[in-house]
Amino acid sequence: MxxxxxxxxxxxxxxxxxxxxxxxxxxxxxxxxxxxxxxxxxxxxxxxxxxxxxxxxxxxxxxxxxxxxQAAAPHGKPKAAPHSAPKVPPKVSRTISHHTAKGGRTVALTLDDGPHPEWTPKTLDLLRQYHVKATFCLIGPNAQRYPDLVKRIVAEGHRLCDHSVDHDTGMDHKPVAYQKRQILDAQKMIEKASGGARVHYYRAPGGAFTPDSRRIAAAHGMRPLGWIVDPGDWQRSGSEEITRQAEEQTKDGAVVLFHDGGGDRSESYEALRQYLPWLKEQGYGFAFPKA
CATH class of the missing domain: 1.20.5 (Single alpha-helices involved in coiled-coils or other helix-helix interfaces)
Structure with a gap:
């Protein structure tokens, strides 16, 4: 320069x-x-x-x-970011739900022990064919193992249910701390696998509810879930017998128990394939259990 x-x-x-x-x-x-x-x-x-x-x-x-x-703060201290409100579980009853939310000529189909890599996808395809929404009671580690199936369940409009970590049918004879771990650890696994979807219900393995397990589940937003119709598909008595039992036990507003996990569910699937059109022919609609 x-x-x-x-x-x-x-x-x-x-x-x-x-x-x-x-x-x-x-x-x-x-x-x-x-x-x-x-x-x-x-x-x-x-x-x-x-x-x-x-x-x-x-x-x-x-x-x-x-x-x-208002987004700029040129004078004084910058405004602190607003704190997100803590997640509060929805209030639900601790009494066991055995009936549909709608009542009348409806049933609530529930499926236990999944997700299973073979039978859950087939069951989902069948439900979609008949325009049925169901509740899937999932084992925590199974949900953790097959998160894509859990996400598909949610994406297709079905509901989630906590069916514990280890499916211990003797939970009602175990300490409260053990019951709590089985329920809440499974809930966390299912929520994570689903991408944060709500788990609406808790079903004790084998129906082994206790006052404490019902209280724990309800305090975390999960209504205890029972059933009225149990066709015994878990016993693998043959698809025709399973179908007969399901039809004989069906009544208005009933929660129906089937399985899509826990081993070979070919008989359960075949029975369900016969049961769903029968329900339609009898004038039954489908609803979720009371939550």
Whole structure:
């Protein structure tokens, strides 16, 4: 720059005379001020950087985004981010639900012990064919093992039920702390596998409810879930016998127990394939259990 060359010439003259003239000192001060001013102007013009040190173009981005006035806090302390409200479980009854929420000529189909990599997808396909919504009572580790199936259950409009961690049918003879772990650990596994969907019910393995297990489940938003119709498909008595038992036990507003997990459920699947159209022929609709 021209100012730099000039600065060099008068500096040489100044040092050679070693401050013998006050005028020279005054000239040096004036020239230095001019040089600093020119240098500052050059930097500000060529870089385009803002004084805050933010990346060039930051201000233009903010203006383009049209940030609301109240979003900026130029004065005082920045506002703290609002705290999200703690998740409060919905209030549910601790009494065991045996009936549909709608009542009348409806049934609530429930399926236990899944998800199973073979029988759950087939059961879901069958339910979709007949436009039926069901409740799936899942074993915690099974849900953890097959999260895609849990997500499919939710995505297709069915409900989730906690069926414990280990399917211990003797839970009613175990300490309360053990019952609590079995219920709540399974709930967490199912919720995680589903992507955060609500678990509406808790079904004790083998119906081994206790006052404590019902209280624990209800306190965490899960209605204890029983049944009225049990065709005994878990005994593998043959699809025809399973179907006969289901039809004979069916009554208005009943919760129906079937299985889509826990081993080979080919008989359960075949019985369900016969039972669903029979229910339609008898004028039954489908509903969820009372929650």
């Amino acid at each position: 021209t100012s730099t060359v000039k600065t060099g010439s008068w500096e040489q003259e100044l040092h050679s005379k070693r401050g013998s003239r006050p005028a020279v000192v005054a000239m040096a001060a004036a020239a230095g001020t001019v040089a600093v001013g020119l240098l500052t102007a050059f930097i500000g013009t060529s870089s385009g950087a803002v004084a805050s040190g933010r990346h060039p173009g930051w201000e233009e981005s903010v203006r383009a985004a049209r940030v609301p006035q």
